[in-house]
Amino acid sequence: xxxxxxxxxxxxxxxxxxxxxxxxxxxxxxxxxxxxxxxxxxxxxxxxxxxxxxxxxxxxxxxxxxxxxxxxxxxxxxxxxxxxxxxxxxxxxxxxxxxxxxxxxxxxxxxxxxxxxxxxxx
Numbered sequence: 001x002x003x004x005x006x007x008x009x010x011x012x013x014x015x016x017x018x019x020x021x022x023x024x025x026x027x028x029x030x031x032x033x034x035x036x037x038x039x040x041x042x043x044x045x046x047x048x049x050x051x052x053x054x055x056x057x058x059x060x061x062x063x064x065x066x067x068x069x070x071x072x073x074x075x076x077x078x079x080x081x082x083x084x085x086x087x088x089x090x091x092x093x094x095x096x097x098x099x100x101x102x103x104x105x106x107x108x109x110x111x112x113x114x115x116x117x118x119x120x121x122x
Contacts, residue, residue: 001105002061009085009112013059015050016066016073019080043068085111 002011020027021039030036040046043065050065066072073079081099085108086092094111096102 001109005109005112008116011061013061013063014066014072014076014078015046015053015063016078016080017046017070018049040068083108085115087115 005011018024018037018039020030020035022030022036023038026036037049037052040049046068047065050063054063066078070079076082076084077095077098079098081103083094083096083103083105084092085094093115094108096104096107
């Protein structure tokens with residue numbers, strides 16, 4: 001999606017707390033994939049977890065890490081994951097549902113297109 005919308009929008013990934021930490025809520029899919037990370041307890045541990053995630057995803061997006069107070073996740077309803085489209089004035093133009101089932105990149109792309117059609121920039 002980022003490559004298809006290059007020049008039309010900026011993309012940012014915000015890493016928040018682990019959704020399926022091995023010491024909290026283990027999922028069968030994570031077990032099968034060998035994904036076993038405990039919930040980070042310090043900012044350093046959270047940054048290290050974010051780096052592991054980025055290596056696995058091989059993303060080219062800029063990344064920021066939410067603080068241990070989870071202020072970004074709470075303010076934006078971003079846990080476990082969520083997509084947003086923010087317009088050029090900083091307003092939320094589209095908010096996806098909570099992941100994984102509400103994580104719908106195609107709908108985010110449609111919202112980007114609607115912004116452009118309406119003469120507004122993302």
